[in-house]
Amino acid sequence: MTIESMNRNITIIALAWISFSCTGITVTNSVVPNILNIKGHDFEGIILTAGYIMPQPSDTIINRFTPTREEIEFLEKIIEDSIKYLNRDRLNQDNSNPVIDENLHKYFRQYVGFLDANGNKIIFVNMLWNRWSLRDRFKGFADPREGLHDGFVQVFDGGSRYWQIKVNITLKVIAEFSVNGNG
Secondary structure: OOHHHHHHHHHHHHHHHHHHHOOOOEEEEOOOOOEEEEEOOOOEEEEEOOOOOOOOOOOOOOEEEOOOHHHHHHHHHHHHHHHHHHOOOOOOOOOOOOOHHHOHHHEEEEEEEEEOOOOOEEEEEEEEEOOOOHHHHHOOOOOOHHHOOOOOOOOOOOHHHEEEEEEEOOOOEEEEEEEOOOO
16 A cells, blocks of 8 residues: 555545534634624534624623533534423414424524633524515514624514523523514
């Protein structure tokens, strides 16, 4: 075996190992300062870094941190495993609003990391409906998708098209789950 064929075999093995060990989640820089784009197999969103200034600071936020790809992957698994139970009451999910646990992959995510008073890492996820149809427009629903990558979007009402969840990734528990009202 020549050195060239050995190097080629090593390269093939390394590439195979990398492709099988990767999670499929990519994080890239955004054109907007302090925002990272994130895309997984069945979700898309942005990470608002620790340097991103939130429009309405909360009293519970002691400090901010930038969630990592691994932390987002962990958080997404917790949400996926818990959402059916959390959503068992189907609050604000009627004929015109989607059922959250059946449409989880149809929401654009905005991730904000912060530390609570006990030093626990909390990731707040703002879930925004990302599947607007012509029928939705005829019903009068606004389509806010143009600005989703530009920064934090705060929506009042809108039913289950907009919901939020906080996951304490230090304690590995859901800290809060809320669905917007129908207004």
